[in-house]
Amino acid sequence: MNIKNYINGAFLAPLSGNYIDNYNPSKGVIYGQIPNSSKEDVELAYQAAKDAYPSWSNTTLEERSSILSKIAQLIKEKLDFLAEAEAKDNGKPLSLATAIDIPRASSNFQFFANAITQFSSEAYESFGLNAMNFTLRHPIGVVGCISPWNLPLYLFTWKIAPAIAAGNCVVAKPSEVTPMTAYLLGEICNEAGLPKGVLNIVHGLGTTTGQAIIEHPNIKAISFTGGSTTGAHIARTAAPMFKKLSLELGGKNPNIIFADCNYNEMLATTVRSSFANQGQICLCGSRIFVEESIYERFKKDFIQKVSELKVGNPFDEDTNVGALVSKAHLEKVISYINIAEEEGGRILFGGKKVEVIGSEQGYYLQPTIIEVTDNKCKLNQEEIFGPIVTIMPFKTEAEVLQMANDVTYGLSATLWTNNLNRTMQMTKQIEAGIVWVNTWLLRDLRTPFGGMKNSGVGREGGFEALRFFTEPKNVCIKAYPNPS
Numbered sequence: 001m002n003i004k005n006y007i008n009g010a011f012l013a014p015l016s017g018n019y020i021d022n023y024n025p026s027k028g029v030i031y032g033q034i035p036n037s038s039k040e041d042v043e044l045a046y047q048a049a050k051d052a053y054p055s056w057s058n059t060t061l062e063e064r065s066s067i068l069s070k071i072a073q074l075i076k077e078k079l080d081f082l083a084e085a086e087a088k089d090n091g092k093p094l095s096l097a098t099a100i101d102i103p104r105a106s107s108n109f110q111f112f113a114n115a116i117t118q119f120s121s122e123a124y125e126s127f128g129l130n131a132m133n134f135t136l137r138h139p140i141g142v143v144g145c146i147s148p149w150n151l152p153l154y155l156f157t158w159k160i161a162p163a164i165a166a167g168n169c170v171v172a173k174p175s176e177v178t179p180m181t182a183y184l185l186g187e188i189c190n191e192a193g194l195p196k197g198v199l200n201i202v203h204g205l206g207t208t209t210g211q212a213i214i215e216h217p218n219i220k221a222i223s224f225t226g227g228s229t230t231g232a233h234i235a236r237t238a239a240p241m242f243k244k245l246s247l248e249l250g251g252k253n254p255n256i257i258f259a260d261c262n263y264n265e266m267l268a269t270t271v272r273s274s275f276a277n278q279g280q281i282c283l284c285g286s287r288i289f290v291e292e293s294i295y296e297r298f299k300k301d302f303i304q305k306v307s308e309l310k311v312g313n314p315f316d317e318d319t320n321v322g323a324l325v326s327k328a329h330l331e332k333v334i335s336y337i338n339i340a341e342e343e344g345g346r347i348l349f350g351g352k353k354v355e356v357i358g359s360e361q362g363y364y365l366q367p368t369i370i371e372v373t374d375n376k377c378k379l380n381q382e383e384i385f386g387p388i389v390t391i392m393p394f395k396t397e398a399e400v401l402q403m404a405n406d407v408t409y410g411l412s413a414t415l416w417t418n419n420l421n422r423t424m425q426m427t428k429q430i431e432a433g434i435v436w437v438n439t440w441l442l443r444d445l446r447t448p449f450g451g452m453k454n455s456g457v458g459r460e461g462g463f464e465a466l467r468f469f470t471e472p473k474n475v476c477i478k479a480y481p482n483p484s
């Protein structure tokens, strides 16, 4: 199936006629083509957004909210269709796309449909000065949204929904690796009555299409989710143009397990936080630290549970682990298994490609557990973003805290303990934007989401996202006594 750009409510071929192949990773075959949009396509999208802006930014909140709700509703109605498209395009189990990705895409629109009606700004009465300050929050204008391949529609809509709810018009680019559900979203937006040009979706490579968006002089804000190296490049490009930037980047998250935790809950959740979506979630707990007294028990039970995961075709009902997203990514992930061997890591489970019958060319890898002895090793320092976790024991709280923080990343952390004092102390000291205690990936969309250190700049979620997509303007009014 060939994909087109969605510009001004219409589906357009790229002006240059350049296309790139789109792969089905579970089969390892090309199944369509997508535009490799040029600067000229991005300009067309920008113009459409610019033209739509005066009217869209002046719609009532009620009207905006009702269109966003309609989009949410349509995504819900097309759940099965969209989940199948996502599983085929990304390689993730259909069960996961059906239970998580697509419902969340719908929730993103519904959440911001509601949030925008409750968004407010501050006012200060300057006592003694006879003045009043209040802050207006205007939409920015035309903004750019760029998203990755791991949770395609989920993350694409997580940016678009607050951007348009706040009254902006958008030029958006999904990952070239997983463009399909973003393409389908265009049809949904038309069906929901979103005015032409409010959302424009251009497809293509990061280095051509993405680059044209971040370099565009009149796209005044960029919301980006992806790798830290790309994030650094975007920051370098956008900073001299004084663009507003939100960067949601990579992670190397610790999963810290104390002996006093609820063991069974921890074990089941740790299997999920290690290998959900083939380990391709920025929040996965890829470094597992286990208190020494339960280390051997955990190791045995964890290996047992992981060995029960079925690697298979995303469309098989009993598949737990699907295909990795691309051949290049599979090779990158496998290179870390070789690095582990060089570094003296012990492969406790997995480490091999899997040949799935009927899908022999697909990009499958066993979930892999590697025992390491030093947090300084590459496996513990570099983001792999695949089905590989490391495990190592620790003795004291201070030791594990030091290791947890001793990485360049700071996205999320998980802590398993029933000790309240320890929870209070450690959550304060862990360097991460999100800390889960006795759970993982439990999300309340009102909370601030994002990372510190090399994991990003700024926060998404709730009113934080609406603040990002608006420009505050303080108005100060002084009053004088009435002339008598």
Ligand code: NAD
Binding pocket: 146, 147, 148, 149, 150, 151, 155, 173, 174, 175, 176, 204, 205, 206, 207, 209, 210, 211, 212, 214, 225, 226, 227, 228, 230, 231, 233, 234, 248, 249, 250, 251, 281, 282, 383, 385, 411, 450, 451, 455, 456
């Ligand atoms: P990536 O950085 O390669 O690509 C992300 C997006 O940026 C894609 O759409 C790509 O085309 C585009 N891009 C690439 N170069 C660009 C350029 N020069 N200018 C503009 N756009 C450009 O990342 P990826 O491989 O798609 O995704 C995996 C990464 O995303 C991992 O590091 C993961 O941790 C991170 N991630 C972070 C979060 C979070 O919320 N913090 C969530 C999901 C994924």
